[in-house]
Amino acid sequence: MIPQETIVALATPSGAGAIAVIRLSGKEAIAIAAQVFQxxxxxxxxxxxxxxxxxxxxxxxxxxxxxxxxxxxxxxHSYTGENVVEISCHGSTFIQQQIIQLLLRKGAKMAQAGEFTLRAFLNGKLDLSQAEAVADLIASDNEASHQIAMQQMRGGFSNEIAKLREELLNFASLIELELDFSEEDVEFADRTAFHELLNRIEFVLKRLIDSFAVGNVIKNGIPVAIVGEPNVGKSTLLNALLNEERAIVSDIAGTTRDTIEDELVINGIGFRFIDTAGIRETKDHVESIGIQKTFEKIEQAQVVLFLVDSSQLTVDSLEPLKNEAERIKNKYPQKALLVLFNKKDLLSEELISDLRSQIPNSLFISAKNKEGIDELKNALLSFVNTGALRNNETIVTNTRHYDSLLKALEEIQKVKWGLNAGISSDLMAIDIRSALHYFGEITGEVTNDELLGNIFANFCIGK
Structure with missing residues (x-):
C-alpha cells in the first residue's frame, strides 16, 4: 500500500552551508507549504x-x-509521482531545523531513509533496479562508477531484463494454454523458436553475470596490497602513487607497524592502495601483529605489488626472490601479481633485461624519484577489463541482481534441458514461472516489504 502521509526531510547534506533544500512530498505537500509561505x-x-x-x-x-x-x-509529474515542494533556504542549521519543525507542526511527517525514492518506486516512476542505482549514483566517487550508475538509473539494465522477461512471458502463456488443451495433444508454442529464445536468454544472462566481476571492483574500488621485506620502499611507493606524504618514511626497519590505506583514481577507475608492514621474522610483539595484518590484507586484495630493493640484489638472492614470488602466486592464484624492482637506477640494463626474462610481470621503478610510476599505473589498469565500460554495455554492480541472475540462469537451463528431453508442458511451465520470478525480483515486479526495507534503509534520509 502506498503511504498517504506528507513527508518532509532535508534533501541537502546536514550542516551549515550557503543553501539548504528542504523537501516535502505527498498529497498535502503544497497545502502545508502554503500555510507557512508568503x-x-x-x-x-x-x-x-x-x-x-x-x-x-x-x-x-x-x-x-x-x-x-x-x-x-x-x-x-514529479520525482515521487506525488505533489512535491522544495524549499531552498539559507544554510544555517538553525534555520533548517526551525523550518522543518514548523512543517511538522503543520501536519507533515518526518521522512524515513530513502522514503522519497521508495515512493517513486511505489508510484511507478522508477523500477527497483533504477531506485537502487540512485543510491549508487549518490555514492559514486569516480568516473567509472558514476557512468554505470547513470546508465542503470536511465533504465539500461532494467530495459534489457524487461525485454527478456516479456519474450519469455509470451512463450509461458502459450505453454500454459497448452495445459488447458492437454487432452487435445496440441502445441501452441513453436518449439524451435522457443529453443532459440532460451539460447538468447542464456547468452545474455551469462554476459550480465560475467560483467559483475568488473562491475563490483569498479563500484567498490580495486584493493591493491603493497608487500615486501622491511625498508624496501613500500611507504615511499605509496607516497609516490598518491603524490603526497601519506605514509611515514624511515630508514629504520619495521617503521610501518599497521596497514595504511588510501585511494587513487586512475583513468576513472578507483584503486585502494594498502601499505603493509614489512614481512620478516621478528620478536617485536607489535610488529608481528602488523605482519599478521599484512597477510590478511593480501587475502582481501585483488592485486599484489611485491616490492624488491634492487640495492640488496645479489647472485645468491635472485633464486630465493624467484621462489618467494612463485610462492605468493601459488598461494593466491586468483590475484594479479606484479614484482616491482625499486631503485632501478642501481641496476644495469643488462641485469634489468635478465630479470625481465626470469621473473614474469616485473616492472622497474624508482619510488623516490617517481620513475616508472606511470608505467605502473598503466599495468594496474590492464588488470581491469574496461572494454564493456567503453562500449557502454550493461554492467552489473549489485549483489542482489547478481544473485537473481544466477538463479534465473539455473531455471532457464532447466527449461532448456526439459525442452530437449521432451518433458511435459506442465513440468516445463514450473521452471519457466521460476525464471520469470527471478527476473521480476530484479525490477521489483516481484517484491515484499522486507526486501524493500533492506534496500531503502541504506539510502540517506532526504533521498
Whole structure:
C-alpha cells in the first residue's frame, strides 16, 4: 500500500552551508507549504502551476523564519509521482531545523531513509533496479562508477531484463494454454523458436553475470596490497602513487607497524592502495601483529605489488626472490601479481633485461624519484577489463541482481534441458514461472516489504 502521509526531510547534506533544500512530498505537500509561505508577489501558492519557482518568506504567527525560494512539482509529474515542494533556504542549521519543525507542526511527517525514492518506486516512476542505482549514483566517487550508475538509473539494465522477461512471458502463456488443451495433444508454442529464445536468454544472462566481476571492483574500488621485506620502499611507493606524504618514511626497519590505506583514481577507475608492514621474522610483539595484518590484507586484495630493493640484489638472492614470488602466486592464484624492482637506477640494463626474462610481470621503478610510476599505473589498469565500460554495455554492480541472475540462469537451463528431453508442458511451465520470478525480483515486479526495507534503509534520509 502506498503511504498517504506528507513527508518532509532535508534533501541537502546536514550542516551549515550557503543553501539548504528542504523537501516535502505527498498529497498535502503544497497545502502545508502554503500555510507557512508568503510570496513577495502576493500569489497564493496552491494556485500556481507545476514546475514553477516562487520567491517569498517562511512565516508563522507574524514571525519571519527566512527568505526562500519555493519550487512546486505537481503529481504525477514529479520525482515521487506525488505533489512535491522544495524549499531552498539559507544554510544555517538553525534555520533548517526551525523550518522543518514548523512543517511538522503543520501536519507533515518526518521522512524515513530513502522514503522519497521508495515512493517513486511505489508510484511507478522508477523500477527497483533504477531506485537502487540512485543510491549508487549518490555514492559514486569516480568516473567509472558514476557512468554505470547513470546508465542503470536511465533504465539500461532494467530495459534489457524487461525485454527478456516479456519474450519469455509470451512463450509461458502459450505453454500454459497448452495445459488447458492437454487432452487435445496440441502445441501452441513453436518449439524451435522457443529453443532459440532460451539460447538468447542464456547468452545474455551469462554476459550480465560475467560483467559483475568488473562491475563490483569498479563500484567498490580495486584493493591493491603493497608487500615486501622491511625498508624496501613500500611507504615511499605509496607516497609516490598518491603524490603526497601519506605514509611515514624511515630508514629504520619495521617503521610501518599497521596497514595504511588510501585511494587513487586512475583513468576513472578507483584503486585502494594498502601499505603493509614489512614481512620478516621478528620478536617485536607489535610488529608481528602488523605482519599478521599484512597477510590478511593480501587475502582481501585483488592485486599484489611485491616490492624488491634492487640495492640488496645479489647472485645468491635472485633464486630465493624467484621462489618467494612463485610462492605468493601459488598461494593466491586468483590475484594479479606484479614484482616491482625499486631503485632501478642501481641496476644495469643488462641485469634489468635478465630479470625481465626470469621473473614474469616485473616492472622497474624508482619510488623516490617517481620513475616508472606511470608505467605502473598503466599495468594496474590492464588488470581491469574496461572494454564493456567503453562500449557502454550493461554492467552489473549489485549483489542482489547478481544473485537473481544466477538463479534465473539455473531455471532457464532447466527449461532448456526439459525442452530437449521432451518433458511435459506442465513440468516445463514450473521452471519457466521460476525464471520469470527471478527476473521480476530484479525490477521489483516481484517484491515484499522486507526486501524493500533492506534496500531503502541504506539510502540517506532526504533521498
Amino acid at each position: 510570496s513577495v508577489s502576493g500569489k497564493e501558492l496552491s494556485r500556481q502551476k507545476t514546475h514553477t519557482i516562487h520567491l517569498g518568506h517562511i512565516t508563522d504567527e507574524g514571525k519571519v523564519y527566512d527568505q526562500v525560494l519555493v519550487s512546486i512539482f505537481k503529481g504525477p
